[in-house]
Amino acid sequence: MRLEKMMNNTPVTLKFLAEKLKMSVSTVSKALNNYPTINAYTKQRVQEMARELHFTPNKSAINLKEKRSRIIGVILPNLLDHFFTRSIYGVEQFATQNGYNVIISQSHDDLEKEIQSANMLLRSRVDGLIVAISKQTQDFAHLDQFEQMGTPVVYYTRNPSFNLSCHKVLGNTFQGCYEATKFLIGRGHKKIAYLGGPKMTNFTHDRFNGYINALKDNGVPFSAKFVAYTDFDKENTIAAIKNLFADSDHMPTALVAFKEPILFDAIKYLKSTNHPNFNKIESIGFGNNAFISYLDSPPIASIEENPESVGENAIKLLLQLINKEIDMENYQKVMVDCKLVVHG
C-alpha cells in the first residue's frame, strides 16, 4: 500500500503533465475534459498519464477561472442539536446530487463567531448560504454582504422575527403545536398546559398560537394559569412547572412543551414530587428524540419537525436562486409541516 511513496515534490499540474507528454498545456486540459476536438489516442495517453501521476485538478484555480466555487455554506448554531445535524443531511444529499459541496460552520450561538464564519465563507466565495442565526443576532450586516455580492442567502429555522425581507424556510411549528394539542383534546384532556420556550424566539409565539387555536377550535376553554415559559435552563424549567401545577383545584392533566429536553426535565421533576396523578399525565414535546424509547415515563407522542425535509427545502430554494430560476428580490417563504408521532 505504501509502495509508491515517492514524495513527488513537484506538484502534478497540467503544465507538468504537458512537459512529460511533450504537448501543450491546453491540449492536456482539453483531453482531460474530453473535448471533442481532441484525438482519441491523445486523450488516452493524457488520461493514462494523469491517472498514473495522480493528477488532481486544483479547485482554487478553477474557482478563480469560473468565478464560482460550487460550494454551499451552512452556518448553524450547534452540531450537538440533532435538529441541525439531521437538517444537514437533507442539505448534503441534494447539494451533492447537484454537484455542490457543503461547508458547515458553527456559531455556537455567539455573534462574533457567526460573523467570523460569515466572513470566512464570503472569502471562500460560496455560491450560496444557508443560515440558522444565533440567538444573539440582531444586526445582519455580516449576512447582508452576501446578497450585496449577488450570493443568495436562505434563512432556515431560526430567523429574524421582525419582518426582514429575506428567503425563509421554516418548520410549521404552528401546525405542529396545533396537532399535538388537538390530539390531547381527542384523548379527553380539558386541562392542557403549555410550556413555552424563550420569549424572544420567533416560534415560541407561533407554537403558542397553535395551542390556543386548537383549544378554541375544539371548544376547550383557555386559562392563563396553564401557560408558562422557560429558557433551556433546568432550574428555570422546574420553576415554570411548579407554577403550572401549583393550584390543586386547577391541575393540568396534559402538557405540551416547546422542546423535548425541556419536557424531560419537567417529567423528571413531576415524578420526583410524587404528583398523585403522575401516571395519568400525558405530554408531548417538539423533537422526537430517539432516546424516548428508553424512558420509563415517556411522552405519549412527539412532534417530529422533519429536519431533513427542512434542510432539503432550504437547499432546493437556494439552488433555484443560484440558477436564477427565482429572482433574488422575490422573497420566498417555505413552510415544512410537522408530523405527530405517537409512541407505542
Added chain:
Amino acid sequence: MRLEKMMNNTPVTLKFLAEKLKMSVSTVSKALNNYPTINAYTKQRVQEMARELHFTPNKSAINLKEKRSRIIGVILPNLLDHFFTRSIYGVEQFATQNGYNVIISQSHDDLEKEIQSANMLLRSRVDGLIVAISKQTQDFAHLDQFEQMGTPVVYYTRNPSFNLSCHKVLGNTFQGCYEATKFLIGRGHKKIAYLGGPKMTNFTHDRFNGYINALKDNGVPFSAKFVAYTDFDKENTIAAIKNLFADSDHMPTALVAFKEPILFDAIKYLKSTNHPNFNKIESIGFGNNAFISYLDSPPIASIEENPESVGENAIKLLLQLINKEIDMENYQKVMVDCKLVVHG
C-alpha cells in the same frame, strides 16, 4: 438595513479599488496588507475605500498564490454521534486559534462517500486531513493520496487495526474499560459481564483486554460465560444479553458495555424480563450521554471518552506535521485517557 442594496455587478477586486483610487494594484495590495513601505496616508485612503466598497479578498486567488489553503479537512462517519460532534469542537477551537478553517465531511460509514469526500478535500488542497475511517474502509488509496502530495493525515478514533504506519490519535479505551471494571470490583462485584461491540472494530479487543486485566489484577476469576458480543442492532444486543443471563447459577451482577446505546437496550430488556435482582445490577458503558440523568435505572457510571480532547490532540499533532515540527515519516501515536464519571 437593506439600504445599500446596489447590486454591485462589477466585483470589488484589488484592480477595481486601484482604478477608483488611481493607484497601482500592488500599492493597494500592500496598503491592505499593511506593508511598512507604504505611506500612512495612502494606507488610510485605501483601507477606507476597501471598507466602503466591502472589499473581500478572494481566497481562491490567495490559495493559488500561496500554495496553501489554511483549511483542515475532517472526514468522519456521522454527525449524529455526539462523540464526533464533540471531537469537532476540540478541532475547531485549536484550528481557528491558529488561523485555520475546518471543512467537515461525513462518510455515513459508506466507503464510496468517503472516497468522494477525500477527493473533494484533495482538490480543495487542504493543508491537512483528520479522519475517522468508515466501517467499510479496508483499502486506503484515497487517503494515501494526501501523503503522496505531502499533505499530512492524522487518523483518529477509528483507524486501521492492522499495523498501518500512520499517525494516530486514539481514546485509551483499554484504560477506560480497566477502570470501569476495577470500579465495579471495588463495589463488591465478582460476576461482571462484558458486552463487547462488533468484533472487527479495532478497539473492541482493547476494551476486552482492559476488562480482563482488571479482573486478573484484582484476583477475580474470568469466565467465558460472562462475555458476549453485539453490533449496534437491537435484536442482536438482546440475544447477547439473553445469553449472558441464561444460566441462573451463574448470573452476572454487573455489566460493562461497549457503548451506551447498547447498554440502554440491554438495561431496557433486562427490566422488561422482570429479572429478580434487576435493581442490584450495576452497569457502565462508554459515552457519558447527557440523557442518562433522565433514566429511571441509569448506569452507575459512564466512561467519558473526552472527545474534545481527542479532537484537540488530533489537530495539535496535525499542525505540528504541517509546520514540519514533526517529520511526516516519524509516525506518532497519541493516546487520550478516559475518565470514569460516577452518576448520582
Added chain:
DNA sequence: TTGTACGCGTTATCAT
C-alpha cells in the same frame, strides 16, 4: 514611496 511584471493552475478564444 510607488509602480511594473510575473506567476500561481486552469479554461477558453483564436490561430495554426
Added chain:
DNA sequence: ATGATAACGCGTACAA
C-alpha cells in the same frame, strides 16, 4: 487536431 495566449485575483521581487 493542436498550440499560443490571455484572463481570473492576488502577492511580491525588482525596478523606478
